[in-house]
Each structure stands twice: as structure tokens, then as C-alpha cells.
Amino acid sequence: xxxxxxxxxxxxxxxxxxxxxxxxxxxxxxxxxxxxxxxxxxxxxxxxxxxxxxxxxxxxxxxxxxxxxxxxxxxxxxxxxxxxxxxxxxxxxxxxxxxxxxxxxxxxxxxxxxxxxxxxxxxxxxxxxxxxxxxxxxxxxxxxxxxxxxxxxxxxxxxxxxxxxxxxxxxxxxxxxxxxxxxxxxxxxxxxxxxxxxxxxxxxxxxxxxxxxxxxxxxxxxxxxxxxxxxxxxxxxxxxxxxxxxxxxxxxxxxxxxxxxxxxxxxxxxxxxxxxxxxxxxxxxxxxxxxxxxxxxxxxxxxxxxxxxxxxxxxxxxxxx
Numbered sequence: 371x372x373x374x375x376x377x378x379x380x381x382x383x384x385x386x387x388x389x390x391x392x393x394x395x396x397x398x399x400x401x402x403x404x405x406x407x408x409x410x411x412x413x414x415x416x417x418x419x420x421x422x423x424x425x426x427x428x429x430x431x432x433x434x435x436x437x438x439x440x441x442x443x444x445x446x447x448x449x450x451x452x453x454x455x456x457x458x459x460x461x462x463x464x465x466x467x468x469x470x471x472x473x474x475x476x477x478x479x480x481x482x483x484x485x486x487x488x489x490x491x492x493x494x495x496x497x498x499x500x501x502x503x504x505x506x507x508x509x510x511x512x513x514x515x516x517x518x519x520x521x522x523x524x525x526x527x528x529x530x531x532x533x534x535x536x537x538x539x540x541x542x543x544x545x546x547x548x549x550x551x552x553x554x555x556x557x558x559x560x561x562x563x564x565x566x567x568x569x570x571x572x573x574x575x576x577x578x579x580x581x582x583x584x585x586x587x588x589x590x591x592x593x594x595x596x597x598x599x600x601x602x603x604x605x606x607x608x609x610x611x612x613x614x615x616x617x618x619x620x621x622x623x624x625x626x627x628x629x630x631x632x633x634x635x636x637x638x639x640x641x642x643x644x645x646x647x648x649x650x651x652x653x654x655x656x657x658x659x660x661x662x663x664x665x666x667x668x669x670x671x672x673x674x675x676x677x678x679x680x681x682x683x684x685x686x687x688x689x690x691x
Contacts (some may be wrong), residue, residue, distance in 0.1 A: 376457065379406065402610040486567070491503070491526060563619065
């Protein structure tokens with residue numbers, strides 16, 4: 371029997387995008403789908419548009435309504451609580467799926483028996499497309515093997531585009547931390563710290579649209595600082611000091627946060643750095659840079675070459691001023 375896939379779509383003020391998202395689910399070649407829409411109390415007609423499209427196409431769905439706006443993390447958690455599928459798949463309501471996305475992910479999951487399957491992703495920004503796909507063709511088994519791979523290779527830190535065994539998600543309590551920005555940074559850390567089997571599907575299974583008006587791409591703010599402090603604190607609380615692979619993943623995530631802060635200013639960077647030291651008793655963080663200029667200098671040594679080159683091009687002028 372074909373596994374049931376629960377696709378969870380939080381909806382909040384996406385009226386101009388929701389049609390392409392919903393129709394991309396309707397037109398999936400794989401049909402054993404449980405669609406769960408979570409109404410997070412937006413101020414537009416997004417939910418009405420989605421329902422009309424689904425009814426018109428005779429596509430069954432569940433609609434769960436929040437009493438008030440709770441944010442993306444809680445909306446995803448609501449979807450998980452109401453899901454009954456064998457696998458979970460998170461889809462943001464401003465993105466879309468290629469027609470064979472779920473089919474290709476399910477085939478890989480069925481063939482490998484892995485807890486999580488990650489597909490290729492089409493990164494779309496201002497009409498430009500960039501396919502991001504992992505070249506790892508052999509499934510990874512064992513947590514240390516997975517952590518070693520994750521810290522050495524580019525794997526997107528997003529909740530979407532991952533087919534996740536629901537029983538694994540529930541047993542490991544992988545619910546999203548509520549009311550923070552960049553929640554996927556923390557969630558992906560928790561996911562990979564628990565994962566025992568991981569497979570990759572090289573074909574594109576997700577169209578990921580970058581919107582300039584999205585919260586995560588807006589300028590730096592106190593809520594971002596508080597979110598990053600929470601993320602670092604929660605990672606530190608869960609880390610096993612004797613697990614060198616997990617410590618390495620923790621260190622890489624802290625540098626990822628520093629990388630994001632580069633887009634802010636020196637004052638905010640310093641605030642994050644103080645919190646890292648106050649939360650952290652680990653020797654691995656003694657090299658956390660004292661300012662953005664120093665961070666830029668060590669970038670080639672803490673990130674793979676391809677990231678260093680990218681930031682030399684895009685961030686160089688800002689850091690050297």
C-alpha cells in the first residue's frame with residue numbers, strides 16, 4: 371500500500387501566492403495525500419481562495435483554524451498534531467511543488483527506508499533560478515555519519531522540502547520552537563542531532579521563492595537578536611559535550627548565525643557575541659570573532675570555500691569600510 375503523505379501548509383496573508391501553492395498540490399502525480407491547511411488568522415482572503423480552488427478541483431483537505439495569530443512554528447505544530455499520514459511534508463504557502471515532487475521523495479523513502487529524505491530545491495529570486503541539489507547518492511546511516519556529512523556539506527537549514535517519517539518526528543519530539551524568527555535554524559539542529567538515517571533525492575522537489583518583503587529578509591531588529599539568543603541557548607542546552615560531531619554542528623550553527631548578523635550592524639553583532647559567551651562554557655567557541663571585520667577575516671577557515679567566495683563578493687565592501 372502506498373504511504374499517506376501529510377502536506378502541512380500554514381496560511382497567513384498570502385493571497386497573491388496561495389493559488390500557485392494549492393494548485394501545485396492538486397496537480398501532484400502522487401495522489402495519496404492528506405492536505406492540512408492551518409489558518410493562522412491573516413487579514414486577507416488567502417484561506418477563502420485556497421478552499422474555493424480545492425472544492426473546484428474536488429480535492430479533499432483539512433482546515434484547522436487558530437483563534438489568533440500564533441506564528442509559523444505553532445502553525446506547523448498544529449498541522450503535525452492533526453496529521454495521520456505515514457510521512458510529513460512542510461510546504462510554505464508562498465512556494466510550490468513540481469508535479470512529481472512527492473512521487474520522487476516517496477520512491478526514495480521506500481527504497482532506502484530512511485527517516486528523512488531531502489530533495490533538490492529550485493532557489494528562485496527575482497526571476498532567477500538556481501538548483502540546489504546534494505550529490506550524495508548513497509543513504510547515510512548512523513548519527514555520527516550524518517553529522518559529519520552535514521557539517522562538511524551544504525544542506526539548507528529549512529523545514530520545508532524534507533519528507534519526514536511521522537513516527538520519528540513524534541517520538542523525538544521535533545516540534546518547532548514557538549514565537550522566534552529563523553526557527554528552522556534551531557529545528558534543523560534538533561533534527562540532525564536525532565537522525566539515524568538520511569537519504570537525498572537529487573531531482574528538484576521544491577520551488578523556493580525569495581520575497582524581499584518577508585520577515586526573514588528584512589533589516590536587523592531586536593526580535594531577531596532575541597531569536598538568535600534563544601536559538602543559541604536551546605542548542606547549548608541540548609548538546610552532548612562528549613559528542614565531537616554534535617559540538618561541531620553546534621559550532622557551525624553559531625557561525626551561521628554570525629553570518630546572518632553580518633547583514634546587520636556592529637552593535638547587534640556585539641550583542642549576539644556577548645550572549646554566546648554568557649551561555650557558553652565550550653572551548654569550541656573561544657574563536658567566536660570580536661567584530662564583523664574579524665569574522666570576515668576568518669570566514670575562509672570556518673566555511674567551505676564556495677561560501678567564502680560568495681561572501682567575499684557580496685559582503686566585502688561592507689566589512690572593509
